[in-house]
Amino acid sequence: MTQDFQAIPLGTYDAFKDATSWDEETSRQWVDTLNRRSAASDQIQLRARLVELAALGQRDTVVEIGCGTGALLCDLARKVGPGGRIIGFEPQAAFAQAAIRRLHTAGYESVSEVLCKSAEHLPLADESAAACLAQTVLIHLPDHILHRTLREVIRVVRHGGRVISIDQDGDTWVIDHPDRELTKRIVRFNSDQRYADGWTGRRLRRYFRQAGLSSVEVHTWPHTDTDSGTYLFDMATRLAGAAADVGVITTSECNTWLAQLDEVALAGHFFSSINFYASVGIRT
Numbered sequence: 001m002t003q004d005f006q007a008i009p010l011g012t013y014d015a016f017k018d019a020t021s022w023d024e025e026t027s028r029q030w031v032d033t034l035n036r037r038s039a040a041s042d043q044i045q046l047r048a049r050l051v052e053l054a055a056l057g058q059r060d061t062v063v064e065i066g067c068g069t070g071a072l073l074c075d076l077a078r079k080v081g082p083g084g085r086i087i088g089f090e091p092q093a094a095f096a097q098a099a100i101r102r103l104h105t106a107g108y109e110s111v112s113e114v115l116c117k118s119a120e121h122l123p124l125a126d127e128s129a130a131a132c133l134a135q136t137v138l139i140h141l142p143d144h145i146l147h148r149t150l151r152e153v154i155r156v157v158r159h160g161g162r163v164i165s166i167d168q169d170g171d172t173w174v175i176d177h178p179d180r181e182l183t184k185r186i187v188r189f190n191s192d193q194r195y196a197d198g199w200t201g202r203r204l205r206r207y208f209r210q211a212g213l214s215s216v217e218v219h220t221w222p223h224t225d226t227d228s229g230t231y232l233f234d235m236a237t238r239l240a241g242a243a244a245d246v247g248v249i250t251t252s253e254c255n256t257w258l259a260q261l262d263e264v265a266l267a268g269h270f271f272s273s274i275n276f277y278a279s280v281g282i283r284t
């Protein structure tokens with residue numbers, strides 16, 4: 001017997017819901033996952049474009065909320081140069097430590113700061129930053145926290161500065177697998193349950209406009225993986241396991257689905273992609 005999807009409230013099994021109380025092993029696994037994703041060539045290009053969209057100058061102060069293990073912080077530090085300032089907010093302690101390590105290793109210690117803190121209340125003055133960015137953070141925030149966080153982010157950005165959020169959309173995850181029906185159930189589990197709202201990507205433009213940002217633009221990037229050992233291969237494996245753990249598919253369905261996925265990958269045919277949507281708005 002499996003659980004009926006309709007009966008489970010959206011976002012019930014968001015992986016980041018309890019991130020601040022993860023044990024060491026779980027934290028380590030997620031640090032590896034974020035590092036693997038950030039090292040993918042699609043993600044390197046995506047970050048380069050985000051930095052461009054932030055329209056930063058040398059010596060600017062820039063804020064990133066939910067900075068994870070710090071890949072984007074380093075790119076931002078490179079952009080603003082030695083006279084600039086980079087401030088990251090990250091409530092998950094192992095992520096914050098990994099971000100600090102990454103910044104120090106890259107030589108950005110003197111221009112950067114990472115605070116182990118959520119972004120609902122930023123200890124920053126009004127209009128003190130040239131831009132604020134969030135990468136796959138808002139998708140994990142329940143509605144009321146998302147809107148409160150967006151207001152807070154807008155408060156700290158100077159007039160004419162940019163607010164940028166990039167989020168995936170759960171229903172754009174595609175994976176080539178021989179079992180279409182079970183794959184659709186796993187995709188739905190991902191979109192409806194593994195994010196506070198898996199449709200955040202398609203809703204960002206509306207949220208930005210409703211929050212009073214002007215000239216809101218949307219940019220779309222697909223992330224595509226064609227090998228095992230990649231971010232989307234790991235994500236598929238993790239999701240099938242999580243779906244079985246909570247009973248939306250059976251353990252036997254999970255094992256068969258994973259074995260078939262391995263066969264596809266062994267034959268060199270793994271294919272998966274997901275779309276990321278960046279909204280960029282100007283603080284009026």
Ligand SMILES: C[S@@+](CC[C@H](N)C(=O)[O-])C[C@H]1O[C@@H](n2cnc3c(N)ncnc32)[C@H](O)[C@@H]1O
Nearest residue numbers: 019034065066067068091092118119135136137
């Ligand atoms: C999917 S991870 C993305 C991390 C990083 N931005 C990246 O792309 O690698 C989501 C991040 O949002 C952080 N987060 C969750 N709730 C938050 C909040 N209220 N304020 C700031 N960050 C939050 C999590 O701890 C986690 O690091």
